[in-house]
Amino acid sequence: MTLDATDRAILNRMQDDLPLTNHPYAVIADDLDIAESDLLNRLSRLKDERIITRFGPFFDAAAMGGAFCLCAMAVPIEEFETVLTKVNAHPEVAHNYERTHRLNMWFVLATETPEGIAATAEAIERETGIAVLQFPKLQEFFIGFRVAA
Amino acid sequence: MIDAKDREIIEALQGGLPLVSAPYAQVAKTLGLDEDALLYRLAELKSRGVIRRIAAAPNHYKLGMTSNGMTVWDVDDARITKLGAQIGALPFVTHCYERPRALPDWPYNLFAMVHGSDRDEVEEKRAEIAAILGDACRAKDILYSTRILKKTGLRLKTKG
Numbered sequence: 001m002t003l004d005a006t007d008r009a010i011l012n013r014m015q016d017d018l019p020l021t022n023h024p025y026a027v028i029a030d031d032l033d034i035a036e037s038d039l040l041n042r043l044s045r046l047k048d049e050r051i052i053t054r055f056g057p058f059f060d061a062a063a064m065g066g067a068f069c070l071c072a073m074a075v076p077i078e079e080f081e082t083v084l085t086k087v088n089a090h091p092e093v094a095h096n097y098e099r100t101h102r103l104n105m106w107f108v109l110a111t112e113t114p115e116g117i118a119a120t121a122e123a124i125e126r127e128t129g130i131a132v133l134q135f136p137k138l139q140e141f142f143i144g145f146r147v148a149a
Numbered sequence: 150m151i152d153a154k155d156r157e158i159i160e161a162l163q164g165g166l167p168l169v170s171a172p173y174a175q176v177a178k179t180l181g182l183d184e185d186a187l188l189y190r191l192a193e194l195k196s197r198g199v200i201r202r203i204a205a206a207p208n209h210y211k212l213g214m215t216s217n218g219m220t221v222w223d224v225d226d227a228r229i230t231k232l233g234a235q236i237g238a239l240p241f242v243t244h245c246y247e248r249p250r251a252l253p254d255w256p257y258n259l260f261a262m263v264h265g266s267d268r269d270e271v272e273e274k275r276a277e278i279a280a281i282l283g284d285a286c287r288a289k290d291i292l293y294s295t296r297i298l299k300k301t302g303l304r305l306k307t308k309g
Contacts, residue, residue: 051208054205058203064151103254140245
């Protein structure tokens with residue numbers, strides 16, 4: 001689908017926080033100078049077309065007592081699929097990407113306790129015989145993605 | 150920490166917020182709460198940082214941003230906080246973090262995710278980052294993603 005200027009403005013605005021009021025979409029629609037029904041229709045369409053994958057609260061596992069950690073492994077190509085199966089079998093593995101580097105498997109662990117990170121990383125090391133490097137975030141610098149409006 | 154009611158609220162919202170005129174009222178109804186009580190709980194979860202924001206997650210691939218590069222930089226520790234904020238503010242950077250180095254294999258401490266319609270565009274954007282970092286940057290690399298191996302959202306266990 002093609003996005004018009006209004007869709008793009010919506011996409012940018014909806015990456016910022018939605019207010020906690022009875023009719024939050026009406027507040028945004030007002031900002032964008034469109035009708036609330038137009039905003040809701042366009043949002044539904046953006047979601048149906050999977051241009052927006054999800055609309056809702058972003059939760060921080062760390063604030064719930066849990067933890068996130070980016071991890072990386074250098075997996076020999078001939079073992080890649082076998083190792084992948086073992087890694088992905090852990091429900092704590094939230095995202096996993098193959099990347100162009102000697103460290104070629106990058107995944108995020110999300111656990112309900114901080115201790116869960118080390119425990120899962122150790123389990124993966126034991127099962128695969130490959131070191132799991134851990135890159136927890138020390139500082140976050142965030143603004144977000146913007147499409148040309 | 151979160152209590153049992155918070156957990157119910159989080160579970161009810163994991164799939165997303167309804168796209169209707171009064172979304173909180175609709176969610177409150179399914180939880181047997183009144184709308185004000187839910188709004189109060191949500192404001193509380195937000196003030197504690199459990200909810201970071203209520204927002205859309207865009208699909209970069211569907212927006213034509215099919216090339217995704219994790220740019221990594223070895224930045225002078227004394228200058229990383231100021232420079233990291235500048236890099237994070239760039240419109241094409243979706244995620245930007247300071248992370249620990251893993252020496253000797255991995256000298257990089259600044260990670261900035263860059264999306265573009267192709268690798269040339271990602272490289273142009275990477276050059277913009279390099280220009281901002283200037284002599285504070287001692288080494289750099291870029292890791293393109295070649296395959297999504299797994300992608301799931303945050304899932305709470307049904308019992309905590």
